Amino acid sequence: MKVLMVAYDNDSFLTWFPQGLAYLAKACLNAGHDVEIYQQDIYHYPDSHLTEKLDRDQYDIVIVSVIGGYYQYRKLISLSEAINKSVNRENFKYLIGGHGPAADPEYFLRKTSADFVGIGEGEITIVELLNTIQKGLDFRAVDGIAFMKNGNYIKTNPRELVKNIDEIDYPAWDLFNIDHYSLLRMPGIENKERSFPVLSGRGCTFECNFCYRMDKGFRPRSAKSIIDEINILKERYAISYIIFSDELLMSSKERTRELCEAFIEHNVEVKWECNGRLNYADEEILRLMKKAGCVFINYGIESLDNDTLKVMNKALTKEVITRGIENTLKVGISPGFNIIYGNINEPLEAIDEAVEFLFKYDDHAQLRTIRPVTPYPGTPLFEYAIEKGYLKDIEDFYENKHTNSDLLSINFTKYSDEEVYDKLNWANKKLIDKYIDNQKTSMMKVCDDLYRNKNSEFRGFRQT
Numbered sequence: 002m003k004v005l006m007v008a009y010d011n012d013s014f015l016t017w018f019p020q021g022l023a024y025l026a027k028a029c030l031n032a033g034h035d036v037e038i039y040q041q042d043i044y045h046y047p048d049s050h051l052t053e054k055l056d057r058d059q060y061d062i063v064i065v066s067v068i069g070g071y072y073q074y075r076k077l078i079s080l081s082e083a084i085n086k087s088v089n090r091e092n093f094k095y096l097i098g099g100h101g102p103a104a105d106p107e108y109f110l111r112k113t114s115a116d117f118v119g120i121g122e123g124e125i126t127i128v129e130l131l132n133t134i135q136k137g138l139d140f141r142a143v144d145g146i147a148f149m150k151n152g153n154y155i156k157t158n159p160r161e162l163v164k165n166i167d168e169i170d171y172p173a174w175d176l177f178n179i180d181h182y183s184l185l186r187m188p189g190i191e192n193k194e195r196s197f198p199v200l201s202g203r204g205c206t207f208e209c210n211f212c213y214r215m216d217k218g219f220r221p222r223s224a225k226s227i228i229d230e231i232n233i234l235k236e237r238y239a240i241s242y243i244i245f246s247d248e249l250l251m252s253s254k255e256r257t258r259e260l261c262e263a264f265i266e267h268n269v270e271v272k273w274e275c276n277g278r279l280n281y282a283d284e285e286i287l288r289l290m291k292k293a294g295c296v297f298i299n300y301g302i303e304s305l306d307n308d309t310l311k312v313m314n315k316a317l318t319k320e321v322i323t324r325g326i327e328n329t330l331k332v333g334i335s336p337g338f339n340i341i342y343g344n345i346n347e348p349l350e351a352i353d354e355a356v357e358f359l360f361k362y363d364d365h366a367q368l369r370t371i372r373p374v375t376p377y378p379g380t381p382l383f384e385y386a387i388e389k390g391y392l393k394d395i396e397d398f399y400e401n402k403h404t405n406s407d408l409l410s411i412n413f414t415k416y417s418d419e420e421v422y423d424k425l426n427w428a429n430k431k432l433i434d435k436y437i438d439n440q441k442t443s444m445m446k447v448c449d450d451l452y453r454n455k456n457s458e459f460r461g462f463r464q465t
Contacts, residue, residue, distance in 0.1 A: 002061040002131050003035045007051065008042040008177075009065065009076050016042045018182040018198055020246065021066050021099065021123070023172030028124040030173055034131060038176045048083035055087035062131065066099035066119075069213065069377040071406065073101055074399045081113035094134055098123060103215050104379035105395040106147035107154045112396075118147040121160045121215045122203075124169055162216055166203055167226040171233070179238045187274060188335050188366035189296030190242045194272070197234055198246035201227055201260065201275070205248040209303075210314050211344065213379035219252055224263035231269055243273040250275035251298070254286050261286075261293035272296050279317060279325030287332040297366065298329060299337035305354040309347040314381075319354075326362050335366040342425065343374045345385065345413045349424055356428050365439040370429045373409045373421070386411050 006026055008019045019042065026036045037060075039051065055063070065080055067073040077097065084095055098119030102109035106118035117140070119126055126145040133143050140148055145160025163169055183195035190196055202221040205214060234240040251257045274297035282298070290298070304310055305319050329336040340355045355371055363369060376382035378395045386392040391411045392402065403410040412418055444462070451459045 002135055003037070003059065004029050004131070005037050005039055005055075005058075005060045005063045007039045007063065007065045007080060009067065009073075009080060010041045010045050011076075012072070013042075015185050016182070017185065018177065018179075019066075020172060020198055020200065022064070023174065023177060024169065025064070025066075025123050025127050026173035026176055027170045028128055029131065031170060032128045032131065036173065036176060040178060043178055043181050048079050051080065052083045052086045055084065055089055055093075059089065060093045061134065062094040062096055064096045064098070064127075066097065067101040068099055069101045069104060069379070071399070071403045074403075077101065077109075077113060081115065085114050096127075096130070100213060100215060100377075100379070104213065104377070106156060108395050110147060110149050110154070116148060119145060120147060120156075121145050122162055123160075124163070126160050162218075162220065164220070166220050167223050171230055174234075174238070183238060183240060185244075187242060187244060187297065188337070189272060189274070194241045195239055196242040196244055197238065197240040198244040199227065199230055199234070200247045201245050201250045202247050202252065206252050207249070207278075207316060208314055208381075209301075210312065210381040210385075211303075211341070211374050211376065213377050213383075214248075215379075219249070221252065221256060224260050227260070228263060228267050228269055231271060235271065241271055243271050245273060245275035248276060249278060251277040251281045251286075254281050254283070257281060257286055258289060261289045261295075264293040265289075269294065274299065276301070279322050282325030282328050284328045284332060287328050287334060291332050291334055295334055297335045297337060299339065300325070300329075301339050303339065303341050304344065304347065304351055305340075305358050306348060306351040309344050309351060312345050312347075323358075330362065330364065335364055336362070337367060338363060338369045340369070340371050341374045342371050343409065343412065343414055343421060344382070347414055349414070349416055349420065352424050352428050356431055359432060360435060363435075365436055368433070368436045370407075370432055371425060372407055373425070374413070375403060375406060375410050376413075382413075386413075 006022045008022055022038065026038065029036045039054065063084055065077060067077045094116045096117045096119055097109060097113060097115045102118045103120045106120060109115065109118055117130065126143065129143045130146060133140055140146065141155060141157055144158045147154065147156040183197055185196050187196050202219060204216055204219040206219045231243055271294055273294050275295065277298040277300055279300055302322055303313055303315060305322065307318050310317050326336050338359060342352055352371060359369060376386045378398060392398055398410065409418055409421060412421065414421060450456045
């Protein structure tokens with residue numbers, strides 16, 4: 002069968018490699034299907050361009066996958082309109098998937114006129130679905146999908162997760178423009194280096210109240226599987242910086258130690274970054290990570306208020322956060338600071354604490370600001386908002402409340418919206434000023450080094 006997978010335009014000059022699509026593409030290829038990637042993400046074609054392509058070329062199925070978010074929701078609606086306008090629409094099936102549609106498949110089926118929603122892990126589901134379409138069989142036999150039949154909503158049995166994810170083949174890199182994706186700049190990367198994402202596992206061991214995951218639990222890949230993939234990327238695409246893009250590489254001290262020791266033993270020799278947990282950020286583990294090539298750890302701090310951390314179910318305290326950040330800086334790894342505001346009954350003073358904390362510890366590897374918390378569909382916080390009457394349903398969330406990730410969708414605090422916005426405005430202006438001051442100081446040092454030390458290695462002030 003002929004499969005068209007749409008990598009949608011995320012309005013970014015350099016965009017993230019669509020790993021999910023690449024894994025699905027490889028599963029389809031291995032099953033003998035023809036796969037084409039529509040790279041709107043790179044070339045920024047208007048949606049009408051997709052309609053024209055579907056009018057001109059013949060496909061058996063078109064696939065779009067999006068995460069939850071105001072931009073992704075609107076983009077999915079726009080793409081769906083373009084797809085449904087094709088004169089060939091009756092000749093192909095339309096499948097949507099990802100965290101966005103999976104949270105409420107019936108709503109998204111009706112909203113997009115898609116034929117199917119894929120729910121959960123998709124590598125096995127997509128192959129079974131294509132086989133069922135090809136043979137004209139009953140779609141109810143395919144686990145992990147939802148569809149409409151004669152106006153009735155049907156959701157099949159949940160897709161059983163692949164227990165050993167080492168068995169899942171590597172993404173279909175050769176179908177994508179890797180030269181584009183490798184240009185993405187990350188903390189600690191040099192201009193000449195090429196970056197690329199790798200999954201070290203799937204899932205997370207924690208259950209924060211604002212986080213939505215389709216699949217429960219955590220399944221790690223073996224160190225051998227990860228190292229083999231990195232070596233292929235190094236050899237085939239000259240990748241020298243690995244972005245571990247899964248939710249939590251630091252799922253435990255034991256797991257982190259195992260991976261780092263394997264990287265060192267096998268001379269992997271790449272820079273890398275990951276998502277980490279501050280309760281595992283002790284000095285011994287961090288020094289091992291540094292030795293293994295880690296240059297940046299992105300931490301989900303979220304709040305410095307202990308009561309709010311309990312409400313979030315973060316399994317952290319301010320003391321643990323502070324100690325973990327200090328350890329990270331001490332060993333020479335750059336920490337990433339993710340802080341949000343506005344969880345249930347969070348005090349306004351938490352923003353003051355966050356600003357003070359960032360002023361003290363931020364090394365300015367990235368510009369960091371404070372965003373409002375968003376109760377995405379499928380999260381405990383979304384269900385709380387429904388229960389309290391703050392939200393009617395998912396349509397109310399996407400059509401009325403969630404207009405931008407830096408604006409309040411729901412105000413869970415005791416303060417007015419304007420009080421929250423005033424405080425965020427003050428805080429983020431201070432953080433931006435601090436970042437710019439740091440950049441200025443850094444450039445002044447470059448000037449001194451250039452003219453006082455006659456630095457012949459200087460490559461110019463203009464940045465690209």
